[in-house]
Amino acid sequence: MLPALLIFALFEYYPLLRVLYLSFTDADLLKSPKWVGLANYARMLQNPEFLNSLVVTLGFALAVTGLEVILGMALGFLMNRPGPFQGLVRGAVFAPVVVSLAAAGVIWLHLLNPTGGPLNGLLQFLGLPPSRWLQDPRTALISVILISLWKGVGLSAVLYLAGLQGIPKELHEAAQVDGATSFQADRWVTIPLLAPITLLVFFISLVGTFQNYGLILVLRTDGGPVGSTMLLGYYIYQNAFQYFQMGYASAVSVFLFLLLAFLGWVQFKISEGRVHYQ
Amino acid sequence: MKSRGAFLFKVLGRATWARLADGLTFGVALLFLAPLVWLALGAFKTQSTLFTGPLIPESWNWENFVRAWESAPFGRYLLNSLLVSSVTTLLVVLTSAMAAFAFSRLRFPGQHALFLLALGTLMIPSDVLLIPNFLTIRSFGLVNSYWALIVPFAASAFGIFLLRQAFLKTPQELEDAAHIDGATPSQFLFRILIPVNAPSISALSVLTFLSSWNALVWPFIATSRDEYRTVQVGLAQFNNLEGATNIPEILAATLIVVAPVLLVYALAQKWFIESAANSGLKG
Numbered sequence: 001m002l003p004a005l006l007i008f009a010l011f012e013y014y015p016l017l018r019v020l021y022l023s024f025t026d027a028d029l030l031k032s033p034k035w036v037g038l039a040n041y042a043r044m045l046q047n048p049e050f051l052n053s054l055v056v057t058l059g060f061a062l063a064v065t066g067l068e069v070i071l072g073m074a075l076g077f078l079m080n081r082p083g084p085f086q087g088l089v090r091g092a093v094f095a096p097v098v099v100s101l102a103a104a105g106v107i108w109l110h111l112l113n114p115t116g117g118p119l120n121g122l123l124q125f126l127g128l129p130p131s132r133w134l135q136d137p138r139t140a141l142i143s144v145i146l147i148s149l150w151k152g153v154g155l156s157a158v159l160y161l162a163g164l165q166g167i168p169k170e171l172h173e174a175a176q177v178d179g180a181t182s183f184q185a186d187r188w189v190t191i192p193l194l195a196p197i198t199l200l201v202f203f204i205s206l207v208g209t210f211q212n213y214g215l216i217l218v219l220r221t222d223g224g225p226v227g228s229t230m231l232l233g234y235y236i237y238q239n240a241f242q243y244f245q246m247g248y249a250s251a252v253s254v255f256l257f258l259l260l261a262f263l264g265w266v267q268f269k270i271s272e273g274r275v276h277y278q
Numbered sequence: 279m280k281s282r283g284a285f286l287f288k289v290l291g292r293a294t295w296a297r298l299a300d301g302l303t304f305g306v307a308l309l310f311l312a313p314l315v316w317l318a319l320g321a322f323k324t325q326s327t328l329f330t331g332p333l334i335p336e337s338w339n340w341e342n343f344v345r346a347w348e349s350a351p352f353g354r355y356l357l358n359s360l361l362v363s364s365v366t367t368l369l370v371v372l373t374s375a376m377a378a379f380a381f382s383r384l385r386f387p388g389q390h391a392l393f394l395l396a397l398g399t400l401m402i403p404s405d406v407l408l409i410p411n412f413l414t415i416r417s418f419g420l421v422n423s424y425w426a427l428i429v430p431f432a433a434s435a436f437g438i439f440l441l442r443q444a445f446l447k448t449p450q451e452l453e454d455a456a457h458i459d460g461a462t463p464s465q466f467l468f469r470i471l472i473p474v475n476a477p478s479i480s481a482l483s484v485l486t487f488l489s490s491w492n493a494l495v496w497p498f499i500a501t502s503r504d505e506y507r508t509v510q511v512g513l514a515q516f517n518n519l520e521g522a523t524n525i526p527e528i529l530a531a532t533l534i535v536v537a538p539v540l541l542v543y544a545l546a547q548k549w550f551i552e553s554a555a556n557s558g559l560k561g
Contacts, residue, residue: 004433015410092307100492116329
């Protein structure tokens with residue numbers, strides 16, 4: 001027990017206190033930090049770059065989370081259906097989950113190449129105009145969302161699959177005996193029974209999307225064009241490790257922590273009362 | 279909704295529906311595999327045929343791999359990753375098993391509070407800890423070292439939770455029997471408790487190894503020299519330096535990085551999926 005707690009103390013709890021302290025200082029990597037009170041927070045809340053990053057992050061998180069819930073459930077049903085391709089689809093949908101973020105980023109960076117890349121080839125084949133994908137401020141974030149979905153939706157799908165397998169077949173059959181079609185049995189019996197899984201997928205995805213900024217390191221957008229892919233995590237990384245504004249970046253980190261703690265509290269409140277297990 | 283669904287069902291018939299659903303299933307599988315297939319084929323093409331030539335390369339350019347391997351020390355990167363991930367996994371299993379043992383089989387004051395403290399780390403996102411942890415390893419002079427890549431990840435609240443659940447389900451009679459036979463608590467832990475809970479231990483191992491092998495942001499920050507770079511950082515760096523001058527070479531490097539994981543995954547796919555599903559449901 002002691003070794004684990006020692007590591008938690010040194011690399012989880014101590015740094016949590018330290019980042020809070022640093023957020024009240026003008027720390028950089030060179031001189032010793034000086035106390036500046038709430039100056040970093042004041043600067044943060046007035047900084048259009050931060051506010052833009054917050055909007056981008058929330059939009060990204062909600063889009064990815066919403067789509068992971070909806071597509072994850074649909075894929076879960078598909079993977080649960082017996083048929084000749086059941087094994088194949090289970091293996092295929094989950095495969096990107098084991099692929100690293102770095103590799104996924106590299107693959108998609110070149111798939112989305114604006115001059116002759118395969119995705120534009122596909123658009124051309126469909127008779128659509130080519131896109132500049134990551135290089136166009138209107139489509140850059142959508143591209144990152146697409147990559148995140150390909151990489152992450154398999155986990156949601158597998159959680160739904162496990163949930164579906166845990167629901168006794170008799171319930172579905174009973175609904176059909178009572179005159180419901182198979183679709184109705186899914187809609188009114190199976191999907192409500194999946195509510196605990198939906199809640200779980202929602203929050204696993206939501207918290208996960210905040211960590212997806214590693215993609216930005218690989219996709220070479222540097223948060224752009226014009227800030228359109230400036231996820232908060234990357235904003236922290238950029239301020240801390242490229243501009244060496246450790247104090248300011250610490251204030252943004254504390255803000256992110258409070259935001260995620262609030263979301264965790266919301267999850268706890270919802271799961272306490274509203275979700276019924278079978 | 280009711281009438282339309284029932285109507286469509288009747289018109290097309292059960293067999294047609296089943297075939298349509300099979301087709302959809304196959305299409306979805308292709309959609310998810312397509313980027314990986316493109317990677318695997320593209321790694322053998324030339325720059326001029328990558329975007330314009332046929333999907334299957336006309337000639338298989340193995341030199342892409344040779345050139346990628348020679349332009350950056352991928353051998354060293356792979357060894358670093360293998361070392362870091364193996365040691366991290368071993369340590370996580372060890373520290374988790376010891377803590378889980380204390381939290382499930384022993385009684386001591388403050389036990390509940392300490393358990394909550396351990397679980398509380400699940401609520402702290404790693405991005406928030408990036409700056410202070412970097413400053414910590416810098417003050418220890420550990421930037422560019424294996425220590426920096428391993429020690430902060432040598433304990434896992436998820437691991438403690440998972441193994442505690444498993445240990446709580448292990449029958450008390452086993453412990454009583456071991457005690458009668460004169461086993462010390464540590465002998466009981468290492469000779470009996472860990473082996474009988476092999477499925478949980480192996481699930482924890484595979485998930486820990488995978489997340490360590492795939493880690494990007496922390497190794498990116500904690501290393502700046504090739505001797506300590508992991509394969510993910512090496513790949514990101516290689517991609518950024520090469521630009522778009524020779525994409526097939528970059529794809530070859532990417533394939534080197536993902537192939538080991540995908541090979542193991544292909545062999546033990548069911549087990550991977552079950553481990554992930556269980557971890558999500560329990561964590």
